Amino acid sequence: MDLGIVAPIAYGILALVGGIIGYLQAKSKISLISGITSGLLLIIAGILQLQGQAWGLTLAAVVAALLIVVFVIRLAKTRKFMPAGLMIIGGVLALGAMFYPLVAL
Known part of the structure; x- marks a missing residue:
């Protein structure tokens, strides 16, 4: 598993956890919804790349x-x-890690 696959999964986990924390601290439903949605999309994208x-x-x-x-x-x-x-x-770090293997060729 290379960094280009790990990056979206890690960023997805960060978004997911951030959305949950935003909801717990500020009772922000939009933080929860957007964090879960974007986090899951990033994690799914990483899994798709892995496949x-x-x-x-x-x-x-x-x-x-x-x-x-x-x-x-x-x-x-x-x-x-x-x-x-x-x-x-x-x-920015996740995007860089995703595209570095393409540019390094």
Whole structure:
């Protein structure tokens, strides 16, 4: 299992756990729903890549890119690093890890 497969799974777990924590701390149902949805999509995308399905990379990249955009907007509005900054950094690292094997060829 290479880093390009581990990255979306790890980022998915981060999104999933973050959504649950957001709900527990702030009773934010939107955090719970978006965290579970995006987290599961990223985990599924990683599993699809593991099974050799090329579109798993596309799914993971689209979800990660959307999360980055959402959290950049959130960071600009709130000026609070947590959780937006962490999710931005995680998303950029995940995208880099997903595409590094393609660029390194």
